[in-house]
Amino acid sequence: MLSLDWLLEPMGFAFMQRALLTAVATAIVCSIFSCFLVLKGWSLMGDAISHAVLPGVVLAYLAGIPLVVGAFSSGLFCAVATGFIKEHCRVKEDSVMGIVFSGMFAAGLVLFSRVNTEQHLSHILFGNVLGVTDAEMLQTLFIAAVVTLIILLKFKDLMLFCFDPIQAKVVGLPVRFYHYTLLCLLSLTIVAALQAVGVVLVVAMLITPGITAFLLCKTLKTMLVVSVTSSVIAAVSGTFVSFYIDAATGPTIVVIQAGLFLLALAVHLLRKSAKPHTGLDAANEVKL
8 A cells, every 4th residue: 555655755855846836837727728729729729839939949048038038939920920821821721830830840940950058958849847947937837827817817708709709709809809819828828838848748738638628518617627627637646657657747747638538538428328419419518
């Protein structure tokens, strides 16, 4: 039988305390935003911006400015460039995102391979939550708190914008403003998650909790609760498991999130098979 002392042993290390706080803060903000991404159909946008931050990070390092500034600027440029190209040519949005993010990610890899430095930048690609400093932890906590606060303050407006942009425009909401506000918040969320899981895995943190909750819930408020709960469980358990098995923390968190998604999928399929299918099922999936 596992002893409580053995389970709590990792918390005796300062780096584990910082890692756990960073992972939980990242999990909360990503899971909240994940619900809006899933309902808005912006999963590919999250993937695009998460990869597009790489050149900004490398350029910020070369310029000697905070990496968060470069990451945010690069992610925002990707989002704005995608919208501009979509509005001024016949190419569909998913194709534009594919072109923009793949081009920026490739440019970042070229710059990344040419940087000669004693500081290994691979943690930007794959995350290094166990190695976060006090300053990086506070930065993540601050960004997560700001994004979460903005979403909660504008919850009803963002909810209407995500569910029905046309109705939002009819009632007088500045749709374009909320469109770019969400993109800015998405860029900030990705910056906050870089320390935990890196560029490559950040999209999983942004999408998996929302999809998991979407399978189990029929209201947005319940969806948010389930999304945050599953994400925090994955963050805490993934951090502890990675300590005991000596594995990378970010991938461990993502693997546990994937496991929770499979569990939710199984529950969803059991529910579906237990009741007769009607034409109203699709309309009742998620309600305001």
